[in-house]
Amino acid sequence: MLRTISALAKNRPGVLAEMTAEFGKYNANIRSMAAGETENPEVSRLVIQVEGEEAEIDTITRALEDMEPIVQVDDLARKEFVDRELVMIKVDMDREKTGQLMQVFEVFRANVVGMGEETITVEMTGDQDRVNGLINMLAGYGIRSMCRSGMIALKRGDE
């Protein structure tokens, strides 16, 4: 199963290695990870999507909670949260298909961020269904390269 874990960790060398090693121990596959700074320069927030057995992911989560540099761990499956992902896609373009492609970009509110001689590069932000939808739609035109941020998430409400 696929689970999403959000963690706040002290921002210092080696913390990511220590955390990812814990996942490796249980052979749990990290499908995506987004790690960036927070409002506190000493703390980073990581959002990790992981694939594995439920009991093993529970064990990993408890181990993360016990690590000294880790300030907080949330299992997002159990909380209400808003999630978003950013994707950039470089897609093949020929003159005949330009109109169709532009329509797809408009429907998905994807923004053009670059043009080559044979390709066009767009960015889009949305929940994962929307990101997967755009990718599926563009696959038929030929995806040359792609970069996904991994899911980021914040709890709903004021907390």
Added chain:
Amino acid sequence: MLRTISALAKNRPGVLAEMTAEFGKYNANIRSMAAGETENPEVSRLVIQVEGEEAEIDTITRALEDMEPIVQVDDLARKEFVDRELVMIKVDMDREKTGQLMQVFEVFRANVVGMGEETITVEMTGDQDRVNGLINMLAGYGIRSMCRSGMIALKRGDE
């Protein structure tokens, strides 16, 4: 100094741990990391921003290139690329400041994705200057929580 490295790696358990351990060895601090799937389901793309001595980062980059699961490594400092980052920010809101806040959101093209009783949550995508600009602007209103995706990037042109 801050350097940005983009890598394509085979998507299997333990690869992230192996990679991040290499950074840990040299005490290089990973400031942000975005890891997600690509157009090839067997390959993930990672974009890593790292802070450290130039010579050490060169050594780390060479070590990454030699790892079996790693397909390709690019030093983005040396290539032309388009970069973007996604941020979600939950900011304190009171009735008197709503108008001002909405103007800030409009200028930065930030979209409202959630409302609480005392807070409003927005998302924005842009290059890192733009993301830092929004954060600096909202800091004065009180940032309750924040999640950044880390930089993602694709080469310019058709390659």
